[in-house]
Amino acid sequence: xxxxxxxxxxxxxxxxxxxxxxxxxxxxxxxxxxxxxxxxxxxxxxxxxxxxxxxxxxxxxxxxxxxxxxxxxxxxxxxxxxxxxxxxxxxxxxxxxxxxxxxxxxxxxxxxxxxxxxxxxxxxxxxxxxxxxxxxxxxxxxxxxxxxxxxxxxxxxxxxxxxxxxxxxxxxxxxxxxxxxxxxxxxxxxxxxxxxxxxxxxxxxxxxxxxxxxxxxxxxxxxxxxxxxxxxxxxxxxxxxxxxxxxxxxxxxxxxxxxxxxxxxxxxxxxxxxxxxxxxxxxxxxxxxxxxxxxxxxxxxxxxxxxxxx
Amino acid sequence: xxxxxxxxxxxxxxxxxxxxxxxxxxxxxxxxxxxxxxxxxxxxxxxxxxxxxxxxxxxxxxxxxxxxxxxxxxxxxxxxxxxxxxxxxxxxxxxxxxxxxxxxxxxxxxxxxxxxxxxxxxxxxxxxxxxxxxxxxxxxxxxxxxxxxxxxxxxxxxxxxxxxxxxxxxxxxxxxxxxxxxxxxxxxxxxxxxxxxxxxxxxxxxxxxxxxxxxxxxxxxxxxxxxxxxxxxxxxxxxxxxxxxxxxxxxxxxxxxxxxxxxxxxxxxxxxxxxxxxxxxxxxxxxxxxxxxxxxxxxxxxxxxxxxxx
Numbered sequence: 001x002x003x004x005x006x007x008x009x010x011x012x013x014x015x016x017x018x019x020x021x022x023x024x025x026x027x028x029x030x031x032x033x034x035x036x037x038x039x040x041x042x043x044x045x046x047x048x049x050x051x052x053x054x055x056x057x058x059x060x061x062x063x064x065x066x067x068x069x070x071x072x073x074x075x076x077x078x079x080x081x082x083x084x085x086x087x088x089x090x091x092x093x094x095x096x097x098x099x100x101x102x103x104x105x106x107x108x109x110x111x112x113x114x115x116x117x118x119x120x121x122x123x124x125x126x127x128x129x130x131x132x133x134x135x136x137x138x139x140x141x142x143x144x145x146x147x148x149x150x151x152x153x154x155x156x157x158x159x160x161x162x163x164x165x166x167x168x169x170x171x172x173x174x175x176x177x178x179x180x181x182x183x184x185x186x187x188x189x190x191x192x193x194x195x196x197x198x199x200x201x202x203x204x205x206x207x208x209x210x211x212x213x214x215x216x217x218x219x220x221x222x223x224x225x226x227x228x229x230x231x232x233x234x235x236x237x238x239x240x241x242x243x244x245x246x247x248x249x250x251x252x253x254x255x256x257x258x259x260x261x262x263x264x265x266x267x268x269x270x271x272x273x274x275x276x277x278x279x280x281x282x283x284x285x286x287x288x289x290x291x292x293x294x295x296x297x298x299x300x301x302x303x304x305x306x307x308x309x310x
Numbered sequence: 311x312x313x314x315x316x317x318x319x320x321x322x323x324x325x326x327x328x329x330x331x332x333x334x335x336x337x338x339x340x341x342x343x344x345x346x347x348x349x350x351x352x353x354x355x356x357x358x359x360x361x362x363x364x365x366x367x368x369x370x371x372x373x374x375x376x377x378x379x380x381x382x383x384x385x386x387x388x389x390x391x392x393x394x395x396x397x398x399x400x401x402x403x404x405x406x407x408x409x410x411x412x413x414x415x416x417x418x419x420x421x422x423x424x425x426x427x428x429x430x431x432x433x434x435x436x437x438x439x440x441x442x443x444x445x446x447x448x449x450x451x452x453x454x455x456x457x458x459x460x461x462x463x464x465x466x467x468x469x470x471x472x473x474x475x476x477x478x479x480x481x482x483x484x485x486x487x488x489x490x491x492x493x494x495x496x497x498x499x500x501x502x503x504x505x506x507x508x509x510x511x512x513x514x515x516x517x518x519x520x521x522x523x524x525x526x527x528x529x530x531x532x533x534x535x536x537x538x539x540x541x542x543x544x545x546x547x548x549x550x551x552x553x554x555x556x557x558x559x560x561x562x563x564x565x566x567x568x569x570x571x572x573x574x575x576x577x578x579x580x581x582x583x584x585x586x587x588x589x590x591x592x593x594x595x596x597x598x599x600x601x602x603x604x605x606x607x608x609x610x611x612x613x614x615x616x617x618x619x620x
């Protein structure tokens with residue numbers, strides 16, 4: 001049994017109680033504390049120097065990224081963030097200015113989304129900086145999205161453009177909070193997730209709960225300019241399409257709706273979010289597996305995105 | 311400006327919103343999400359190998375301690391824990407069994423206190439294990455305790471016995487949840503805190519908000535057997551009294567009530583919690599500063615407890 005296997009076996013044995021609507025396995029834990037119209041969303045996310053960002057990354061962007069990743073998970077359920085706690089685990093030697101800039105990056109983002117930073121703590125992590133964000137939000141009791149629920153024939157949509165995030169975007173992406181809220185309020189979403197590990201990997205989280213598959217139209221996948229540039233400039237780089245499928249850290253929204261809603265959704269989206277592309281990239285299928293279709297037919301795609309440690 | 315100074319200056323500039331009743335500076339953040347009878351408590355706490363526990367500490371106890379520390383902060387406000395998220399930042403090489411045992415320790419404690427472990431994440435912290443716990447709880451909207459509110463003449467109480475925790479108790483203490491809840495429900499507590507940094511240090515958090523002082527009766531301070539043993543066995547060890555004042559990691563409750571309530575509280579406590587000592591150790595004074603009184607008079611005590619990094 002390897003380590004990831006072990007963790008997967010442990011999770012179902014963790015204690016629950018009657019407040020828990022959804023525990024481990026979705027973007028956030030969902031709790032029912034008795035609010036008449038809202039459920040609570042509860043999430044933690046950590047970034048580590050040298051793992052999630054380069055040690056020389058600008059501190060303002062590191063702070064931004066740490067909070068933005070957690071906000072993206074609230075967005076993926078259509079929720080509204082309320083309050084964050086910040087755990088800074090600092091190396092023995094650190095510059096006060098660097099810490100101030102981390103907070104600067106977090107504060108600017110928090111203010112844009114009306115999230116309180118309600119405290120937290122600092123502790124010591126001798127060798128490197130680690131930032132863990134705990135986030136509390138709410139979501140409509142009747143209209144929220146989760147990873148489970150995709151159906152055969154669903155249209156698959158993705159916001160923005162994918163791939164090449166490591167070129168810079170992973171440090172300054174904006175979490176799709178307004179978009180996620182609007183989506184769950186305006187349409188019957190069957191499933192939603194935010195893209196952290198890469199389209200090919202995260203799409204599997206929408207396929208697997210129902211034992212479904214998906215077929216994507218190669219030509220429809222929105223490839224970012226960064227992915228195209230990297231393919232040109234770096235010897236041995238992934239093709240732009242492969243980058244869009246597997247790079248990870250896009251933090252765009254991936255969701256499915258009944259195919260009959262697809263056109264209305266696209267039209268309404270263009271009116272509401274004219275600056276952010278929304279693309280229908282394919283459909284959910286009864287046959288398990290992820291297939292890529294082009295003029296020559298459909299081929300099984302077995303690659304995954306960037307696989308996080310767990 | 312040193313680092314701690316900087317952090318203290320940053321905290322008041324962090325963004326807030328109309329849901330925040332109390333932010334940084336109390337044991338937990340307190341949020342009002344509109345539940346008719348309850349407020350939310352929100353807390354994070356991290357432990358790091360080699361900082362908060364020895365690298366060879368039994369994993370079951372490490373897991374227990376990580377969750378128990380956060381539960382102790384909920385106890386300090388008289389709250390009830392609901393749900394925890396666990397962030398495990400694991401070194402590159404780790405034993406699956408060790409991780410399973412960490413969860414075992416947390417699970418046993420969570421079950422005793424009916425707390426759900428609703429997920430979390432694992433990530434990489436190459437050099438050492440770090441565990442961060444995010445905890446959500448609730449507390450009565452009208453009956454909860456905080457650090458501020460102590461008044462001149464208040465009787466000062468502490469549960470249990472103090473000092474010598476590093477001899478072992480810091481790994482297996484039980485958070486005083488039932489005691490904290492009973493206290494806020496049964497009496498008008500003026501202030502409360504859990505003892506993490508040591509009596510002398512944590513008492514200052516109850517003194518400073520009102521510009522008050524405190525006078526403790528040396529002979530009343532409940533010194534643990536571990537503190538006495540360590541004073542005998544270790545050359546150069548602190549005196550047992552100094553250990554009780556400054557060792558830290560006792561995780562007992564320290565609180566103040568009006569002196570007129572002191573006797574009734576002690577009597578009711580003995581009936582409700584006959585196995586756990588509760589001791590009146592002194593009183594809040596108008597003169598700032600912490601004084602220790604014995605047969606020869608009162609002396610200013612300037613020592614602090616174990617000062618955490620922040």
